[in-house]
Amino acid sequence: MRPFALKSALTNVRTASPIVHCITNYVTVNDCANALLACGASPIMSDEPADVADITSICSSLVLNIGTLNERSIEGMRVAGAKAAELSHPIVLDPVGAGASALRTETACQLLDSLPIAVVRGNMSEVKALAGASSSTRGVDVNPDDAVTDDNLAQSAAFACELAAKTGSVIAITGAIDIIADASCAYAVRNGSALMGKITGAGCMLSCLAGAFAAANPECPLEAAVACVAFEGLAGQKAAQRMKAHDGNASFRTYLIDALCTLTGDDLEAGALVERVL
Amino acid sequence: MRPFALKSALTNVRTASPIVHCITNYVTVNDCANALLACGASPIMSDEPADVADITSICSSLVLNIGTLNERSIEGMRVAGAKAAELSHPIVLDPVGAGASALRTETACQLLDSLPIAVVRGNMSEVKALAGASSSTRGVDVNPDDAVTDDNLAQSAAFACELAAKTGSVIAITGAIDIIADASCAYAVRNGSALMGKITGAGCMLSCLAGAFAAANPECPLEAAVACVAFEGLAGQKAAQRMKAHDGNASFRTYLIDALCTLTGDDLEAGALVERVL
Amino acid sequence: MRPFALKSALTNVRTASPIVHCITNYVTVNDCANALLACGASPIMSDEPADVADITSICSSLVLNIGTLNERSIEGMRVAGAKAAELSHPIVLDPVGAGASALRTETACQLLDSLPIAVVRGNMSEVKALAGASSSTRGVDVNPDDAVTDDNLAQSAAFACELAAKTGSVIAITGAIDIIADASCAYAVRNGSALMGKITGAGCMLSCLAGAFAAANPECPLEAAVACVAFEGLAGQKAAQRMKAHDGNASFRTYLIDALCTLTGDDLEAGALVERVL
Numbered sequence: 001m002r003p004f005a006l007k008s009a010l011t012n013v014r015t016a017s018p019i020v021h022c023i024t025n026y027v028t029v030n031d032c033a034n035a036l037l038a039c040g041a042s043p044i045m046s047d048e049p050a051d052v053a054d055i056t057s058i059c060s061s062l063v064l065n066i067g068t069l070n071e072r073s074i075e076g077m078r079v080a081g082a083k084a085a086e087l088s089h090p091i092v093l094d095p096v097g098a099g100a101s102a103l104r105t106e107t108a109c110q111l112l113d114s115l116p117i118a119v120v121r122g123n124m125s126e127v128k129a130l131a132g133a134s135s136s137t138r139g140v141d142v143n144p145d146d147a148v149t150d151d152n153l154a155q156s157a158a159f160a161c162e163l164a165a166k167t168g169s170v171i172a173i174t175g176a177i178d179i180i181a182d183a184s185c186a187y188a189v190r191n192g193s194a195l196m197g198k199i200t201g202a203g204c205m206l207s208c209l210a211g212a213f214a215a216a217n218p219e220c221p222l223e224a225a226v227a228c229v230a231f232e233g234l235a236g237q238k239a240a241q242r243m244k245a246h247d248g249n250a251s252f253r254t255y256l257i258d259a260l261c262t263l264t265g266d267d268l269e270a271g272a273l274v275e276r277v278l
Numbered sequence: 279m280r281p282f283a284l285k286s287a288l289t290n291v292r293t294a295s296p297i298v299h300c301i302t303n304y305v306t307v308n309d310c311a312n313a314l315l316a317c318g319a320s321p322i323m324s325d326e327p328a329d330v331a332d333i334t335s336i337c338s339s340l341v342l343n344i345g346t347l348n349e350r351s352i353e354g355m356r357v358a359g360a361k362a363a364e365l366s367h368p369i370v371l372d373p374v375g376a377g378a379s380a381l382r383t384e385t386a387c388q389l390l391d392s393l394p395i396a397v398v399r400g401n402m403s404e405v406k407a408l409a410g411a412s413s414s415t416r417g418v419d420v421n422p423d424d425a426v427t428d429d430n431l432a433q434s435a436a437f438a439c440e441l442a443a444k445t446g447s448v449i450a451i452t453g454a455i456d457i458i459a460d461a462s463c464a465y466a467v468r469n470g471s472a473l474m475g476k477i478t479g480a481g482c483m484l485s486c487l488a489g490a491f492a493a494a495n496p497e498c499p500l501e502a503a504v505a506c507v508a509f510e511g512l513a514g515q516k517a518a519q520r521m522k523a524h525d526g527n528a529s530f531r532t533y534l535i536d537a538l539c540t541l542t543g544d545d546l547e548a549g550a551l552v553e554r555v556l
Numbered sequence: 557m558r559p560f561a562l563k564s565a566l567t568n569v570r571t572a573s574p575i576v577h578c579i580t581n582y583v584t585v586n587d588c589a590n591a592l593l594a595c596g597a598s599p600i601m602s603d604e605p606a607d608v609a610d611i612t613s614i615c616s617s618l619v620l621n622i623g624t625l626n627e628r629s630i631e632g633m634r635v636a637g638a639k640a641a642e643l644s645h646p647i648v649l650d651p652v653g654a655g656a657s658a659l660r661t662e663t664a665c666q667l668l669d670s671l672p673i674a675v676v677r678g679n680m681s682e683v684k685a686l687a688g689a690s691s692s693t694r695g696v697d698v699n700p701d702d703a704v705t706d707d708n709l710a711q712s713a714a715f716a717c718e719l720a721a722k723t724g725s726v727i728a729i730t731g732a733i734d735i736i737a738d739a740s741c742a743y744a745v746r747n748g749s750a751l752m753g754k755i756t757g758a759g760c761m762l763s764c765l766a767g768a769f770a771a772a773n774p775e776c777p778l779e780a781a782v783a784c785v786a787f788e789g790l791a792g793q794k795a796a797q798r799m800k801a802h803d804g805n806a807s808f809r810t811y812l813i814d815a816l817c818t819l820t821g822d823d824l825e826a827g828a829l830v831e832r833v834l
């Protein structure tokens with residue numbers, strides 16, 4: 001990863017200020033909107049099937065997050081996805097809870113099969129469920145058995161490359177160590193803070209940011225996804241440094257979005273912990 | 279605008295503590311509820327057609343925000359609107375994203391045509407879309423070409439008065455300069471902070487506050503709307519003053535709602551930047 | 557109440573880290589998720605009838621909150637409730653706005669009648685509506701006439717015990733003085749802060765926490781509910797102590813969730829204001 005690519009990926013988001021159409025869960029949607037604004041993009045949420053095609057048409061990318069899916073929003077995802085595909089907008093899929101219910105697994109797989117997904121962003125349990133690898137999840141959290149560690153890093157990266165080759169998507173598997181891969185190479189990112197697991201929404205926000213980075217960096221989707229993952233991870237580190245007496249996860253949430261707002265391209269270049277694995 | 283009217287408009291909200299029925303989008307709904315509590319009112323959210331008539335009956339005003347409209351909530355808006363009209367409760371319409379999709383434009387126009395809307399609160403692109411003036415929006419943000427400036431202030435105010443005359447509503451168009459008009463006169467408000475555009479929800483919160491101010495000030499709807507717009511704008515200024523190193527848009531969001539909570543009638547009277555334009 | 561029971565109730569939540577399935581309103585859902593994470597539990601939200609049985613199956617308890625109920629989510633509550641009953645998972649019912657609309661009252665009563673509800677958590681107006689006692693609510697707020705005071709404490713406790721006997725549920729009625737009762741005894745809790753009424757979500761968060769405490773303390777449901785109510789109340793007191801110049805309800809919200817994160821079992825044991833009433 002050439003350092004300047006990370007910096008320019010963020011600069012491009014702030015210059016282009018892409019509008020990102022999000023069909024996302026109602027748990028973390030406010031954080032997703034503020035995270036997009038923080039990074040310089042602009043959010044619009046719409047999930048009604050009769051509304052989504054028009055909305056996607058005025059946007060630059062589409063994020064599909066199945067965190068609180070329902071029959072109507074699934075149909076909205078299909079309609080919006082078809083329109084985004086027609087317009088060649090990058091589509092990000094966040095398979096929240098895939099593996100935890102049949103409906104989630106099937107919906108995520110169907111979206112992945114039927115749409116030209118640019119980026120899949122999930123934890124390892126969710127991505128394994130998508131890949132048809134047997135896995136059991138711990139709700140919306142990763143199964144500890146699935147965690148990426150130094151011991152299984154090469155193997156995990158190979159799994160991500162394989163799925164990328166099969167789907168044509170960039171695969172971003174996030175956890176203590178993040179893996180981002182396309183069919184031919186894989187990076188590990190070691191930014192982040194354990195506190196990110198103590199708030200809801202770190203993953204959902206990242207998927208929305210991935211929509212902004214993909215829209216603003218159409219010529220280097222893998223590098224854009226790596227930059228995006230390092231960017232939120234670094235924001236998590238900066239947020240953790242602000243924690244003071246009596247602060248808990250609610251303050252951390254505020255600090256995390258604040259950091260997405262204040263981190264510069266130079267900060268990202270200096271602080272990103274990226275290494276090529278494959 | 280007589281200064282004491284602004285102060286009393288806020289005092290009336292805090293004295294009456296009106297319950298405001300909100301059918302609003304799920305992106306900013308939590309901020310809307312906390313903003314209403316901050317200003318001294320009480321929120322209740324309900325969008326199910328089978329629930330809304332009962333709920334509206336125990337409230338003092340109704341806010342209709344189409345930010346994440348769907349078939350069910352549109353029907354809920356119609357049923358609630360009819361009941362509010364029957365009970366002569368003031369109704370606020372926030373046409374989020376009108377002009378950005380056919381469904382949004384049509385829904386907003388239908389609500390405006392069929393209900394006795396007391397206040398329309400939107401950005402200029404949205405309000406132009408409502409008025410049938412050709413406009414293109416930038417998603418849920420105003421099209422820069424539509425921004426109210428000193429150069430087009432008189433013309434913008436005339437447009438607002440005209441629409442107010444046609445609809446019978448107070449028209450509140452918010453942006454860097456806000457315009458609030460009824461059929462016979464228009465005010466400009468120059469409070470506010472550019473940071474309000476870096477968070478989601480400043481407009482949605484304002485529409486909910488407008489519901490509280492309209493309910494508590496039934497005899498002067500125009501002055502109530504002016505006071506409300508100046509109130510949130512002043513809160514934005516106060517919030518901006520609290521920004522310190524490392525703070526970003528998430529901290530600003532907290533400070534903004536805090537300021538709605540702590541601003542007094544005297545602060546409003548002293549800080550409001552209101553001028554009559556027409 | 558033996559003091560160590562309070563401490564161990566919290567410790568058990570942090571040790572077991574139960575996954576709590578929440579079907580809850582979209583107003584406060586983000587706070588509910590962060591509150592569960594703060595106390596050491598893990599949230600998952602799902603309300604689609606086709607999704608909820610699978611989700612409930614991987615969880616340890618279920619929380620049903622009717623704050624923004626709709627036809628689909630009511631059906632989701634029924635399906636999830638039936639599955640939770642089959643698996644003997646504790647179910648918490650939060651009858652938000654019962655008494656304020658026919659749909660809310662009927663839905664809450666139906667859920668209470670048809671499911672083995674472990675804990676009912678509401679304000680006195682809501683619980684009276686559930687009990688069929690005539691009551692009028694002030695929207696989602698308690699009717700001041702219904703407030704529990706020192707004068708009516710014994711009578712209120714007797715009412716709670718009676719309803720507990722009739723339903724088989726622990727009844728937790730929260731307000732300035734909280735009452736928690738089963739069929740044979742009732743406790744009053746005097747923790748809390750008046751500021752908790754200036755934010756949205758204190759009640760919703762408490763109901764979700766009750767789901768976590770019930771799951772982690774299956775052998776003492778009454779003590780678990782008492783510990784949970786004292787825990788949030790104490791967090792409110794700690795949050796109130798952090799309030800500084802310019803802080804309003806938004807800062808209080810952050811401090812409250814922070815305190816849920818940082819309070820220890822020893823803090824709870826030392827600070828809980830619990831007395832047996834009946």
